[in-house]
Amino acid sequence: MKEYKNIDDLFRQGMSGLKTEPSDGVWKNIEAGYFKGRGFIVKWYHMAALALLLIFSGTTWYYYSQYQTDSDNISENQISNQSNPEDQNRLPVGETEMNKEAFSDGSLGEDQPVMLIAETGNDGENISETSALSGKDDNSEKQNELTDIEEEKQYRYQSIYSINSQSIDLDNDAPVVIIDPENVPGLKEYLKKQKHTHFYTGASVHAGMVYYPSTKDQFTWSADLAFGLKAGKIYIETGVGYESMKERGTYLIELKSYDSVGFYNRVESFEINSQNPNDIIYNTKQVAVYDSINHYTHTTPLFEYDYVNVPLLVGFRFLEKKKFTVSANTGVIFNFLVQKEFPDSDFYNPDFTIVQTRNVTPERVDWNLRWQLGLRMNYNIVRSLSVSAEPVFTKYLNSVYDTGKGYPNVKPYTMGVRIGIYYGF
Amino acid sequence: MISDDQIIKGCRKGKHHAFNMLYKKYAAIMLGVCIRYSRTKTEAEDVLQEGFIRVFNNIKSFEGRGSFEGWLRRIMVNTAINHFKASRKHVNHDDIENNSAAMAALSNADDDVYEGEFSQEELLKMINDLPDGYRMVFNLYVIEELSHKEIAAMMEFTESTSKSQLSKARKWLRARISEKQKKYSNYERV
Structure with missing residues (x-):
C-alpha cells in the first residue's frame, strides 16, 4: 500500500501527469474564435468549385476536339471527292493563279474561301510547308488515295480569315485558287465555323x-x-x-520603463531650534521615486x-x-x-x-x-x-x-x- | 516528431497547421491543468479554449527562456484564475462557513494523512468538489508550488487569507478521504 508523507504529497503525486482528452468541439471553437477573419481555410466547397471549373474546362476541350475532328473530316471528304473525276462537285483542276494583290489589299471578301496548293514530288512526298499549314500528317493514307493529277498537289481549304491568322507569306507560298463554297457541300458551314468559333x-x-x-x-x-x-x-x-x-x-507595442515619477524630502536628522526651543528643524534630503511607467509605440x-x-x-x-x-x-x-x-x-x-x-x-x-x-x-x-x-x-x-x-x-x-x-x- | 521550436516558428508565421499541431500536442495535458481548477469538464474546456486563444495571440512574446510547456501551463493557470474571478462576481457562493454540516465534518476530520490507493479520478473528483476559493489556493500552493505571497498577489487577497483557505482546503480533503476509507473498510468487513 502506498504511503504519503502528508495530504499535499498525496494530491501532488496523484495529480502528476494528469491528462484529459478534450471534446471535438473545443478545437472548432478555438478556430472560430482565433482564425475568423485571419485567413482562408480551404473548405470542401472551395475544392468543389475548383473541381467544377476543371471539369468544365476538360469537357469543353473534349467536345472541341470532337468538333475539330468533324471539321477535318469535312475537309478530307472534299479532298477525296475531288479525286473522282466524275464527281459533279469536283473542283476545277485548272487552277488560276490568284491576283495576289487583290488578296493583299482586301478586295476579296472574308467569306470567300481560297485553296492553297503546293506541289509534291513524283513519289508522293509532301512538301512540308503546306503540311505544316494544314496540320496534316505528311504520310497520311488519304493522300495516297488521290488521283494521278491530285497526287502532284495537295488541296487544303482555307478562308482568308484563317490564312491571315497563319501569317502566310504570299510572295513565297504556292499559288491560290478562288473557290465558290456553294459548289462544295458542307464547306460553307465548315468555313463559317472555322472563322467564328x-x-x-x-x-x-x-x-x-x-x-x-x-x-x-x-x-x-x-x-x-x-x-x-x-x-x-x-x-x-x-x-x-x-x-x-x-x-x-x-x-x-506596450512598453514599460523604470523611470522617476517624482521625489520626496526624506528627513535625515532633526534638531531643536536654539532660537526657539518649541521649534524643531528637520534636515531633509530630496529622494527621487522610481516606478514602472507604461509607454506605447507602434511598428509598421x-x-x-x-x-x-x-x-x-x-x-x-x-x-x-x-x-x-x-x-x-x-x-x-x-x-x-x-x-x-x-x-x-x-x-x-x-x-x-x-x-x-x-x-x-x-x-x-x-x-x-x-x-x-x-x-x-x-x-x-x-x-x-x-x-x-x-x-x-x-x-x-x-x-x-x-x-x-x-x-x-x-x-x-x-x-x-x-x-x-x-x-x- | 516535430519539435516545439518548429511549431512555435510556424505559429509565429501564422500557419494554420502549426497552430493545429500545437493544440494536438498539448491539449490533453493543458486540459489536465484546467480541470483541476474547475468544477466540471465543460467548465475546464471553456478555460482551455480561452487559454489557447491567449497562447496563439501571445506566441510571439515567448522568448524561449524556460520550457514551452511551463509557459503554456502558466497561461492556463492565469486563465483559470481570471475565469474564477469573473464568475465569483456573479455567482452566490455557499461559503463553507455558512454550512454548519460541512463545518462539523471538518472539525471531526483527522489531521493525519491516510495510507491507501486512490485513483487519479477519485482525487480529481475531490478537488473538483472543493469550494471554489479553496480549490484555487490548494492547486496554486500544492500543485503549482507557489508561495502564499505569490498566491495573494494573483488572487488579490492577503497572505493570511491564502493560508486560511489552504488550511480549510486540507481539512475538507482529509474529511473526504476519511469518509471514503471508512466506506471501503465497511465493504471489507462484509
Whole structure:
C-alpha cells in the first residue's frame, strides 16, 4: 500500500501527469474564435468549385476536339471527292493563279474561301510547308488515295480569315485558287465555323501597384492561366491565377520603463531650534521615486496577402491586322484570400521592457470582387501562337477590410501590365 | 516528431497547421491543468479554449527562456484564475462557513494523512468538489508550488487569507478521504 508523507504529497503525486482528452468541439471553437477573419481555410466547397471549373474546362476541350475532328473530316471528304473525276462537285483542276494583290489589299471578301496548293514530288512526298499549314500528317493514307493529277498537289481549304491568322507569306507560298463554297457541300458551314468559333488558352504574368487610400501604395504581382472562347470579334475568357500583394500592417507595442515619477524630502536628522526651543528643524534630503511607467509605440512592417483569382471577362477585338490585333476587355475577378504572412514586430530597445505586442492591422475579408478593364495587344508569332501586352486597371467592388468588425470600408484600385502568351486551337 | 521550436516558428508565421499541431500536442495535458481548477469538464474546456486563444495571440512574446510547456501551463493557470474571478462576481457562493454540516465534518476530520490507493479520478473528483476559493489556493500552493505571497498577489487577497483557505482546503480533503476509507473498510468487513 502506498504511503504519503502528508495530504499535499498525496494530491501532488496523484495529480502528476494528469491528462484529459478534450471534446471535438473545443478545437472548432478555438478556430472560430482565433482564425475568423485571419485567413482562408480551404473548405470542401472551395475544392468543389475548383473541381467544377476543371471539369468544365476538360469537357469543353473534349467536345472541341470532337468538333475539330468533324471539321477535318469535312475537309478530307472534299479532298477525296475531288479525286473522282466524275464527281459533279469536283473542283476545277485548272487552277488560276490568284491576283495576289487583290488578296493583299482586301478586295476579296472574308467569306470567300481560297485553296492553297503546293506541289509534291513524283513519289508522293509532301512538301512540308503546306503540311505544316494544314496540320496534316505528311504520310497520311488519304493522300495516297488521290488521283494521278491530285497526287502532284495537295488541296487544303482555307478562308482568308484563317490564312491571315497563319501569317502566310504570299510572295513565297504556292499559288491560290478562288473557290465558290456553294459548289462544295458542307464547306460553307465548315468555313463559317472555322472563322467564328475558336478556343484558346494562355498563360500570363501581371505586375502592378495597389493604391490604398489610407496606407502607402504597394507592389502586386500575379501568375495566371486563361481559357477562352472566341466567336468572331468577341471573346469570353476565364481562368485561374495566384496573386500576391502587400500592405503596411500595424503593431501596437506596450512598453514599460523604470523611470522617476517624482521625489520626496526624506528627513535625515532633526534638531531643536536654539532660537526657539518649541521649534524643531528637520534636515531633509530630496529622494527621487522610481516606478514602472507604461509607454506605447507602434511598428509598421509589410504584411503579405496571397489570393487565388478567378476572372470572368468579355472582350472585343476592334482592330485586326495580319499579325497584330487589339482588343478591349472588361469583367469581374473573384479573389479568394488563401494565405497571410505577418512578420514579427522588429521593435527593440534595451531601455524598455515589452509588456505586450498587439496586431491592430484591420482584418481582411475572405473574398473580394474586382472590376477589370484591359487593353490587350496581340502579336502573332506563328500559326495559332501569339504574345500579348496588356495594361490592366482593376477596382475593388467590396471592401478589403472586414467592415462587420468595425474596420473601415477600403476599396483600393490597381494598375499594372500583363504579359501573356496564348495558343489558339 | 516535430519539435516545439518548429511549431512555435510556424505559429509565429501564422500557419494554420502549426497552430493545429500545437493544440494536438498539448491539449490533453493543458486540459489536465484546467480541470483541476474547475468544477466540471465543460467548465475546464471553456478555460482551455480561452487559454489557447491567449497562447496563439501571445506566441510571439515567448522568448524561449524556460520550457514551452511551463509557459503554456502558466497561461492556463492565469486563465483559470481570471475565469474564477469573473464568475465569483456573479455567482452566490455557499461559503463553507455558512454550512454548519460541512463545518462539523471538518472539525471531526483527522489531521493525519491516510495510507491507501486512490485513483487519479477519485482525487480529481475531490478537488473538483472543493469550494471554489479553496480549490484555487490548494492547486496554486500544492500543485503549482507557489508561495502564499505569490498566491495573494494573483488572487488579490492577503497572505493570511491564502493560508486560511489552504488550511480549510486540507481539512475538507482529509474529511473526504476519511469518509471514503471508512466506506471501503465497511465493504471489507462484509
